[in-house]
Amino acid sequence: MSATVIVGGQWGDEGKAKVVDFLMGGHDVVMRFQGGANAGHTVVTGAGRFAFHQIPSGLLYPHVTAILGNGMVIDPQAFLSELQDLVARGIDVKGRIHISSAAQIVMPYHRMIDNLLEADLKKESIGVTGKGIGPAYADKYLRRGLRMGLFLKDKAELFDIVKTKVNDANKLLVLFGAPPLSAEKVASDFAGMRDRLAGLVVDTQELVHDMKARGKRILLEGAQGALLDIDHGTYPFVTSSSCTVGGAVTGTGLAPRDIGRVIGIFKAYLTRVGNGPMPSELTGDSGNELRERGHEYGTTTGRPRRCGWFDVVGGRYSVLLSGYDEIVLTKLDVISGLPRVKLCVAYELDGRRVTSFPQNPEDLARCTPVFEKMPGWSAEEIKVDRYDALPAGARAFIERIEKGIGARVSFISTGAAREETIVRDGAYSFDRT
Ligand code: IMP
Numbered sequence: 001m002s003a004t005v006i007v008g009g010q011w012g013d014e015g016k017a018k019v020v021d022f023l024m025g026g027h028d029v030v031m032r033f034q035g036g037a038n039a040g041h042t043v044v045t046g047a048g049r050f051a052f053h054q055i056p057s058g059l060l061y062p063h064v065t066a067i068l069g070n071g072m073v074i075d076p077q078a079f080l081s082e083l084q085d086l087v088a089r090g091i092d093v094k095g096r097i098h099i100s101s102a103a104q105i106v107m108p109y110h111r112m113i114d115n116l117l118e119a120d121l122k123k124e125s126i127g128v129t130g131k132g133i134g135p136a137y138a139d140k141y142l143r144r145g146l147r148m149g150l151f152l153k154d155k156a157e158l159f160d161i162v163k164t165k166v167n168d169a170n171k172l173l174v175l176f177g178a179p180p181l182s183a184e185k186v187a188s189d190f191a192g193m194r195d196r197l198a199g200l201v202v203d204t205q206e207l208v209h210d211m212k213a214r215g216k217r218i219l220l221e222g223a224q225g226a227l228l229d230i231d232h233g234t235y236p237f238v239t240s241s242s243c244t245v246g247g248a249v250t251g252t253g254l255a256p257r258d259i260g261r262v263i264g265i266f267k268a269y270l271t272r273v274g275n276g277p278m279p280s281e282l283t284g285d286s287g288n289e290l291r292e293r294g295h296e297y298g299t300t301t302g303r304p305r306r307c308g309w310f311d312v313v314g315g316r317y318s319v320l321l322s323g324y325d326e327i328v329l330t331k332l333d334v335i336s337g338l339p340r341v342k343l344c345v346a347y348e349l350d351g352r353r354v355t356s357f358p359q360n361p362e363d364l365a366r367c368t369p370v371f372e373k374m375p376g377w378s379a380e381e382i383k384v385d386r387y388d389a390l391p392a393g394a395r396a397f398i399e400r401i402e403k404g405i406g407a408r409v410s411f412i413s414t415g416a417a418r419e420e421t422i423v424r425d426g427a428y429s430f431d432r433t
């Protein structure tokens with residue numbers, strides 16, 4: 001059984017949690033492949049509101065096994081409190097969560113360094129989430145990181161390793177003029193977590209292949225989005241991992257041929273948290289209106305999201321990077337009821353019209369949007385369950401996006417509830433037993 005990959009098509013926050021929830025009934029395993037506690041997913045069920053950061057949200061389905069893959073950077077303390085919250089709310093997690101022994105650990109000094117580096121950048125800051133993501137990945141590539149396999153060691157050895165690492169990191173903290181951490185305290189906190197984590201840490205590369213061989217239906221869940229990808233995104237205003245489909249291979253140990261389907265998630269408009277160019281951004285009243293209509297505030301940091309019209313140029317680029325078999329278009333309800341809607345179909349750069357996504361951030365920052373205006377449709381008209389029952393204006397909008405980005409929209413989300421999803425003929429079908 002080949003795996004399905006879900007990735008964000010824009011700058012994150014496209015509504016992936018609802019899509020994972022929608023598709024999970026037809027899958028047995030959900031695996032995160034990159035990022036860490038910078039991600040935030042809110043899922044509302046009959047049992048209330050659940051906020052997920054590191055644990056894949058699909059775990060709310062009792063039949064699902066969740067895996068935190070080797071491509072992630074994991075904050076063990078935050079992980080345990082997320083887990084504890086689930087247990088306290090009656091979710092049976094026993095035997096259902098596995099963590100890759102090769103996933104990197106986010107250490108307390110990574111969080112401190114993240115915030116210190118950000119403060120140092122002042123006006124040029126990236127707008128990081130402050131969860132230690134960049135410094136943890138930096139240590140991974142410097143080959144100085146600690147991996148989750150650490151928790152398989154005995155407590156005394158683990159204590160010594162952590163103490164040495166913290167003492168090393170303190171040399172850097174002192175250079176920043178920051179107070180050093182107590183190496184003894186951090187080491188004893190880590191030793192204290194050992195028994196709760198040891199039973200969850202395994203070599204997930206073999207595990208996921210074994211599950212695949214046993215016919216398990218695997219969903220690989222991406223975090224953030226294509227334009228935040230460390231290689232392909234709007235560098236340096238990006239996160240530190242591979243958010244495009246390539247990350248699903250390196251971050252899990254599955255081979256490209258194990259992937260059967262790639263689904264890109266796009267919002268019907270655009271949002272971005274943090275800094276960096278965003279050509280179709282709406283500032284002033286219209287941006288505020290879109291933010292309020294879409295409740296666009298970050299799940300992880302609570303920051304207001306920057307809002308703008310759907311960017312066809314960035315969307316087309318995202319399609320090139322991940323080769324989506326199909327697209328989910330979310331939050332169509334948010335732009336329904338407006339007298340007219342717009343799409344950014346090209347950029348103007350130094351008097352030239354461009355339709356490819358500039359790699360140079362200064363070029364991208366100088367791009368101004370070329371908008372195409374289209375008539376709006378009413379909010380009531382989209383509460384239908386078939387694509388051809390959607391108002392003509394909404395269909396024209398969707399089909400203009402398809403033509404511009406070169407991918408098919410198969411699912412359309414018209415509200416937060418699971419039922420408020422239109423599945424178009426020919427969409428990926430899966431057995432939801
Ligand atoms: P970091 O991932 O905390 O290093 O932040 C780098 C950039 O990615 C910042 O602009 C963040 O706002 C953005 N970012 C990180 N995680 C998310 C996310 O889950 N949704 C949207 N933006 C994110």
